[in-house]
Amino acid sequence: MEILVIIPAKDEQEKIVEVVREIIQVGWPVLVVDDGSIDDTASRAKAAGAAVVRHPLNRGQGAALKTGIDYALANDFDQVVFFDADGQMMATEIAKVVLPLAEGYEVVLGSRFLGQAKAIPWLKLLTLKMALGFTRLNTGLKLSDTHNGFQAWQVSVLKKIKLTQDRQAYASQLLQEISRHKLKYKEVPVTIVYTDYSKRKGQSVFNAFNILWDLIIKR
Amino acid sequence: MLIQLILVAALLLFIGRLVAQFRNQKISGWEFIGWSGLWLGAIVVILFPDITSFLAIKVGVTRGVDLVIYVSIILVFYLLLKLLLRIEKIEKDITKLCRQAALKDEIKDN
Numbered sequence: 001m002e003i004l005v006i007i008p009a010k011d012e013q014e015k016i017v018e019v020v021r022e023i024i025q026v027g028w029p030v031l032v033v034d035d036g037s038i039d040d041t042a043s044r045a046k047a048a049g050a051a052v053v054r055h056p057l058n059r060g061q062g063a064a065l066k067t068g069i070d071y072a073l074a075n076d077f078d079q080v081v082f083f084d085a086d087g088q089m090m091a092t093e094i095a096k097v098v099l100p101l102a103e104g105y106e107v108v109l110g111s112r113f114l115g116q117a118k119a120i121p122w123l124k125l126l127t128l129k130m131a132l133g134f135t136r137l138n139t140g141l142k143l144s145d146t147h148n149g150f151q152a153w154q155v156s157v158l159k160k161i162k163l164t165q166d167r168q169a170y171a172s173q174l175l176q177e178i179s180r181h182k183l184k185y186k187e188v189p190v191t192i193v194y195t196d197y198s199k200r201k202g203q204s205v206f207n208a209f210n211i212l213w214d215l216i217i218k219r
Numbered sequence: 220m221l222i223q224l225i226l227v228a229a230l231l232l233f234i235g236r237l238v239a240q241f242r243n244q245k246i247s248g249w250e251f252i253g254w255s256g257l258w259l260g261a262i263v264v265i266l267f268p269d270i271t272s273f274l275a276i277k278v279g280v281t282r283g284v285d286l287v288i289y290v291s292i293i294l295v296f297y298l299l300l301k302l303l304l305r306i307e308k309i310e311k312d313i314t315k316l317c318r319q320a321a322l323k324d325e326i327k328d329n
Contacts, residue, residue, distance in 0.1 A: 033321070046326055053321040059314045067318045074322065166314050 003098055004077040005030045007050070008064030009085035013039040015197065020048035022091035023083070031071055032085070033064040041085075062170025066163050072155050080158070082151045088198045089150050093190050098152045100186045106157045107183050109143065110150030110190035119194050127205040134212075138172065139179035143187060147171040150190045157183060168207060169214035226265050230258045 005028045009016055016032065023030050032045035036058030046052045053071060055064065065082060072080045079101050081094055089110075100108045112120070120128075128146070135146040149171070161177040163170060178185055234255055241251040264271055264287065271283030280286045 036317075042326055052326040054324070054326060055317040055321050057313065057317050059317050063314045063318070067321050070318065070322060071325075164311070166310065 002077045003028055003079045003081065004068075004072045004075075005081045005083050005094065006033065006065060006068035006072070007031070007045075007083050007085045008033045008035055008061050008068065009037065009041050009045065010035040010058060010061075010064075011037045011039045011041060012085040013037070013041045013044050015087045016041050016045045016085055017048040019083075019085055019087055019091070020045055020050045023094065024049045026091050026094065028081070028091075028094055031068055033068045033071075035059060035061070035064040060167035060170075062163065062168070062173070063166040065170065069155070069158050069163070073159065078155055080153050080155055082149055082153075084149050084198075086198045087195065088192050090191050090193075093150075097150060097188055097190065100188065101152055101154060105184050105186045106154045107178055107185040108152040109145070109185060109187045110148045110192075111143070111145035111187040112148060112190060112192040113144045114187060114189035120192075121194065121199070123205050124194075127208050131208065135172065135175055138215075139175045141175055141179055141185075143175075145187070146175065148190070148192070150192070157181075165214060167210070167214060169211045172211065172215055223265050227262055230262050230265075234258050 005023050007016075007019065007030060009032050012019075020030050020032065030045075030050040032042070032050040032052045034042040034045065034052060034054040036055045042052050042054050051071075053067060055067065068082075069080065079098060081098060083089055083091075083094070093110075097108050097110060132143065132146045135141060135143060147168075151174075161174070161181060163173060163177070165173045177183075237246070237251060237255050237258070240246045241248070246254075268283055271286050273283075275281065275283045275286040278286065280289070
């Protein structure tokens, strides 16, 4: 049961070393997909012990994850974990997120509302709640959190799903695919820490409009 | 009228550019025919606006100019949609190339 932790990263040189080291310390191999960074992300990730592949141009988080998935397929990994580069997620919780895969689940979705999200800004909370309503309408999935990047997947399942959204809309597309293929999924509580760094690096809530546009225009 | 002269001159300029592009093989024969047909049609309509009034009444619009505007807007939106789809396809292709490049050249030890 080979598990690969995939981290898409764009200009994350400040945090990437710490994030990679923490994951390797708890025993998981890491792939950093450098999504056209203009800083030192790739070489620092490599030095920290991760495998690194690099998009020559910035293509977006969805595109980077897909590249990571293709890497996992080519290198015979059985399961993958999606993890963030900005230090919002905790490496020690990976074990908890992959556990349901061993129990026969095909997808595991992290949830910050089952868990204790630390210090979510209120505007972010509002946007997330609206996204939750949208997801319910759109996919019929009754989730406690949506668009949480902390996920674990059976690679065999990823082979048959469609992941064509290059940017943030990929998150909704993955949920649509879970619904369409009736995948066996489970939510587990995870801790998401909103630090000043992650708030600065993360997406603005206004990006929600861009995501909706992508979802409607580009099926 | 002056406006007719200005518009016809502008369109003749467009057609001149088309001919040059076609000669330099920047556009295909079909594109050349399509675009020059459109501009020639426009010139005819500018010189003989009554044609549009005739057509307008046939299809139930009162003024010829209105008909021209309606048709133009539809055309513009159609072209816009085609452009959007085209850009989308190019974006996807770029992503594919980036992915291939990334997976082919996995970064080895420094």
